[in-house]
Amino acid sequence: MRGSWKIRIAIGILIIGFAYFQKCSRTETNPYTGREQAIALDPQEEIALGVQSAPQMAQQHGGLHPDESLQQVVDRVGEKLVNSSVANKSPYRYDFHLLADPEAINAFALPGGQIFITYALYSKLENEDQLAGVLGHEIGHVLGRHSSERIAESDFWQTISQGASVGANAGDIVAGIGQNTLLTNGRGDELESDDLGVKFMIKAGYDPYEMIDVMQILKDAAGPNRVPEFQSTHPDPDNRIDKIKASIKKYGK
Numbered sequence: 001m002r003g004s005w006k007i008r009i010a011i012g013i014l015i016i017g018f019a020y021f022q023k024c025s026r027t028e029t030n031p032y033t034g035r036e037q038a039i040a041l042d043p044q045e046e047i048a049l050g051v052q053s054a055p056q057m058a059q060q061h062g063g064l065h066p067d068e069s070l071q072q073v074v075d076r077v078g079e080k081l082v083n084s085s086v087a088n089k090s091p092y093r094y095d096f097h098l099l100a101d102p103e104a105i106n107a108f109a110l111p112g113g114q115i116f117i118t119y120a121l122y123s124k125l126e127n128e129d130q131l132a133g134v135l136g137h138e139i140g141h142v143l144g145r146h147s148s149e150r151i152a153e154s155d156f157w158q159t160i161s162q163g164a165s166v167g168a169n170a171g172d173i174v175a176g177i178g179q180n181t182l183l184t185n186g187r188g189d190e191l192e193s194d195d196l197g198v199k200f201m202i203k204a205g206y207d208p209y210e211m212i213d214v215m216q217i218l219k220d221a222a223g224p225n226r227v228p229e230f231q232s233t234h235p236d237p238d239n240r241i242d243k244i245k246a247s248i249k250k251y252g253k
Contacts (some may be wrong), residue, residue: 032086032143033192040151041092046110049147054097054114061101065119074098077128078135084204087139088204094142096135098122105221109138111147124217132201133211140196146189191243199249208248215241 027038041049058064078096082088092113109115115138118129125131137242141147166204194211201208219238 012085030143030145032090033196035144035192037145037149039145039148041111041148043112046145047091047093048147050110050114051093051114053110054095056097057108057110057114057116059095060098060103061106061116063100065098067098069204070119070122071098071245073128074122074131074135075129078115078139080204081132081136081139081200081206085139085200087143087200090143091213092142094139107138107149109135109141111142111145113142115142117141121217123140124221126213127209129201129206129209130214130217132204132206133197133208133214134203136197136200136206137193138197139200140193141189143196144189144192146193149191171250191240194240195250198244199251202251203249208244208251211244212241215244 027036029036074096075161077096082094087094090114094113094115097114097116099116099118099196102120104118105121105124107115107117107121115135116133117138125134198208198211201211215238
């Protein structure tokens with residue numbers, strides 16, 4: 001029994017060691033943010049994944065909005081943000097999609113440059129500057145390579161929990177730590193994208209203070225029963241507003 005236990009411990013240590021080695025081998029400096037991060041996909045893989053997933057994501061939100069004039073507004077603002085920023089020098093292919101969904105107030109980005117905004121959110125925006133704030137934030141997710149980073153981190157914690165389970169029956173505890181880490185890092189992604197979004201807005205000539213109004217729209221839409229920050233993948237809108245103000249000051253607007 002004791003020999004079997006020692007073998008399990010050894011196997012668990014090897015699995016955990018492999019997880020750390022794999023994470024270190026995937027670590028690189030993001031040229032757009034200067035931040036070191038573990039990355040699971042290269043840019044071409046990110047683009048392919050985004051393009052492949054885009055039709056399904058659109059279908060889940062009722063397809064594309066039928067009003068071509070509204071889509072042209074989204075395209076114009078999105079392209080202005082890309083062409084006036086470092087996004088234009090990235091390998092990513094940016095496509096902007098207005099979704100027909102009249103209920104879900106949302107915007108999101110897939111890896112590689114596929115960016116979506118629902119009509120439910122679009123209809124609440126008061127001007128193109130606010131639309132630029134939403135789209136600039138999503139471009140930030142693409143350049144921040146957040147999806148690829150979360151995939152790499154998820155793989156890391158899954159492997160770690162397997163090693164802990166083999167070695168000491170502690171897999172569930174480690175998996176819980178991993179989930180909390182992913183949750184915390186997810187909030188960091190949002191704040192980094194807000195910061196980049198402010199930068200892109202200023203570069204493109206939009207008023208970055210309008211992003212604060214977007215936060216208020218999101219806060220009002222969530223209502224008084226919104227999920228507390230510690231339970232949510234997104235920071236509280238009030239906290240995001242403070243960070244956005246700091247970013248506006250940092251970029252000299």
